[in-house]
Amino acid sequence: MSCMREVKNILVTGGAGFIGSSFIRYLLTLPEFEGNIVNYDLLTYAANTDNIKSVSSCKRYFFIQGDICSQNLVEDLLLDYKIDSIVHFAAETHVDRSIANPSSFFDANIRGTYSLLEALRKMPHIHFHHISTDEVYGSLGEKGFFYENSPYRPSSPYAASKAASDHLVKAYGHTYGLRTTLSHSCNNYGPYQYPEKFIPLLILNALQRKTLPIYGMGRNVRQWIFVEDHSKAVWTILKRGRLGETYDIGGGEEKSNIELLQLLLKIISEEASIEHSLLFSLIKYVKDRPGHDFRYAIDGDKLQKELGWRSEVVLEEGLRKTVRWYLKHANKLFAYR
Template identity: 50%
Template sequence: MRKILVTGGAGFIGSAVIRHIIQHTPDAVINVDKLTYAGNLESLVGVADSPRYHFAHLDICDGAGLETLFAEHQPDAVLHLAAESHVDRSISGPAEFITTNVVGTCTLLEAARHYWSGLDDERKTAFRFHHVSTDEVYGDLHGTDDLFTETTPYAPSSPYSASKAGSDHLVRAWHRTYGLPVLITNCSNNYGPCQFPEKLIPLVILNALEGKPLPVYGKGDQVRDWLYVEDHAKALYTVLTQGQIGDTWNIGGHNEKTNLEVVNSICSILDELVPSPLAPYRSLITHVIDRPGHDRRYAIDAGKIERELGWTPQETFESGLRKTVQWYLANPRWVSHVKSGEYRQWLAQHYGGQG
């Protein structure tokens, strides 16, 4: 049994990883989360009572707190997911992204390095620091057939992606300089249960159910590769337990869709499951001014993780999207608790009241 310290475990991807670990492996989890607006412990209700789960309310920028936590719990691995992650928020407030994603990662790396340095040889050899990043560090793809690979040069476009690129470079530097045994993954757009409704898919689902406009940036022709979050969680655990130290893996869903295609697909599922008496849900689609520096296309080549570690996504976009819509329909309590005053203010600020 491993003890895995998961940062950002109350967030969207972090909670999916913890649910996977507790439900499908013998390992134990120490969940470290600051509980910002997007952190929600209700996403862990099904596993929080497990004796293999422990929660620590802690900011990854708190070096002393991290040192104490490592000493107390003696983890065998770190799975680092804590991050500010929404591009629009990074445009309006970039400093917070630099603090969490760059300074926080540096602080965590140092705490992990000091802890790892003091382990006995066997535990030191077995220790892993797995850093979870994004395909947005690679920037924009201009060709219709181009794909991001693990060797694609970095060209981040937003304060968010620049901060994640910076954290990736720090992790590689701690491996090169200090020998810290690191792993890095870069994933495509995630979707699924428990995603905070500032992101496209839950935003559209919930707005549609309330009869509100469905905001789409520009023409909605931006292309993304969509990855079901539970597939991602399985991939992360696979890399953590089987990956080669110092290496990088891209994780994608093999599902390229334009934003407008995604919105129309959600509307079609809702028309079937909860038809509106007024009009088809797609009549609510509202095109809004595009955001600054909006990348046109992201697409992942996930061939390496399939060849080397045997991972492939289990969900198609159609099956994963239907599961996602059904989850939001079945969990109104979770939704109502998440939709705080801060969330409504953010929607008004970024979508001009159209949220």
């Protein structure tokens, strides 16, 4: 049975990134949430303070720049702001970077999560929700789904670092009685994502008539969730998820990378009035990523049945919103590249 948890003051780690900032913007407009949010973010290359500009003058919002590995600073914040819940988004997240330089992933994702959990041992009343990824489960064939109890088989250094952080969260919950929940989501897309990631990279390249690189033959399959749906799922788990439990967050819509690109180009062509055939001529198949997982797909039934959450935004509608946002902000974003 789930119960309603009181959530007053939340520490969000990594709240200047893509998903963390969506979560903050969502909560600060949600009537049922009346508490404060402390956004604790190191502001690495992946952060963007524009992501949280719209909430920066809100009296219930506080930004502190810092590293999740700085345990003393985190402990001070937990006390000073009377934090009762932590939502832990902060991480190094780009798979290609993890293949080129894994060490920063182990520092942020493993050492950083360990450091937060150590702080919590001194304040075990605080609820800790850990944000993880379907990539910890490894790769699927043409059929089947990942479930909460699927074995971990991470393929990339990124996935391995997230898997290690999950194990730490579960072990600390079990051994020290910490109040933890954990979620694995499928691939997120939406406004405010850093331009190195698949969808924003393709949109911005298409707008500049640059090459659209796609790994292998584009057959790798991913399941996609609109970022605001993910934020709503996290809030649902924070309020009503059972302690010690894991919830998989699946958007439901699966596409091979080439199918996704085709849909995206159709939308870009309509929204930006660029000739369809010109956009298609920009596609270039490039050497596959080493160890590239073929398919990820989350079942997601537990979250629907137990807590009543389901995704609301269908892929085409979400992609259209995303393309419109990137069109509006394109000039500023080109400068990032």
